[in-house]
Amino acid sequence: MSEIKTRAVHKDPNHAAFVRAQGAIPGGVSSPVRAYGSVGGDPRFLASARGPYVTDVAGREYVDLVCSWGPALLGHAHPEVVAAVQEAAARGLSFGAPTLGEVDLAEEVRRRVPAAEHVRLVSTGTEATMTAVRLARGVTGRPLIVKFAGCYHGHVDALLAEAGSGVATLAMPGSAGVTEATAAETLVLPYNDLAAVEAAFTQHGSRIAAVITEASPANMGVVPPHEGFNEGLRRITSRHGALLVLDEVLTGFRVGPSGWWGLEDAADRESGGAGYTPDLFTFGKVIGGGMPVAALGGPASLMDHLAPLGPVYQAGTLSGNPVAVAAGLTTLRLADDAVYAHVNRVAATLSEAAGEALSAAGVEHVVQRAGSLFSVFFGPLAAVSGVRDYRQAQAQESFRYTAFFHAMLDAGVALPPSVFEAWFVSAAHDDDAVNRILEALPAAAWAAAA
């Protein structure tokens, strides 16, 4: 029996691909979580993707709940986005000169998030947060950055300490290669704990350049900010002359037309509040519609400290790449209210169904949701009080996710290969795709119970 199984595994083109990849690429992957390290087995090597589906090199189709880790808000290979890319590519792949497409995209960002008055385009979320850190230090003349445990802001040296996403998946405290001097300039605080932020500012206030936070964290699983947390950060940073950087790389243009900030701002104003405005926003993922675009935005008075106007240097050969910008701009133009209503509906259906299936199987858990982003935390601790920070996210029974993940995969549903990642849905997740997921959930829940 096991011999037959072993032979079957070795015949799987995914296995052959993984073996070959490991001969040429560290760990066989271009980004760590893709290696299935925490769930085990061979990563699926994808050959194509369309709408809510991805197809691996064995020709097997899966309903996709990864959505390229967020960018595919409209689903994969949306015909209008592909056409825009093809048209742009035919006009030239890269100019290294300004284009009107960049201006259109910057203006579209500002239309959705007015406080992003000036927008600098970069290629990755990492570059956006790295630039935000440099700009904050350049403008304030201060060295320290505050971040929260479990928040991931890309692989920026200053921001890797106790980071979420792949750093959490691999249970790493940070990264080798980050010097002690760099690490010493980052203060890591527990998430959702304004008292800890107050205390850090009481001790180091005059040396803190910025607080950076995920607008609503989704890289330690989905852990939304408690009501008033982001506003509290705004109050404290303003009082001490530090900047507030709201990292919307993951949430921006995904959880709503104006990102998480837009949702909070609208809710606050509805209840008679004045809203809040961070100093800098970082965007990525959806803004590129599946191509490498990210951005940094804020008031002109801050952003114009960037070169060529100001002394804070930032540049990029492929920044504002015309083909990538065409994908991003078309995606944003298509991402209307109906798209956000749809992804919210699908997320509600799936998160409720996942919770019901797990309850029916007797698996203690909590499902946490922020707009259309959601994830499951396993174990009695999470089930009783929910998860408010990284320590609690790490304390869950993450081994249960391995069985759950593989049962879903066997049933043709591709979940993120880590319990610390959000599940992503798209406007292309129609009834057929949703039903396939709903059908797969009960057996996966029983697998998690074992």
Ligand code: PLP
């Ligand atoms: N910030 C957040 C909140 C993210 O989720 C990510 C990536 O997952 C990044 C920054 C880094 O973006 P990138 O992977 O494009 O460098």
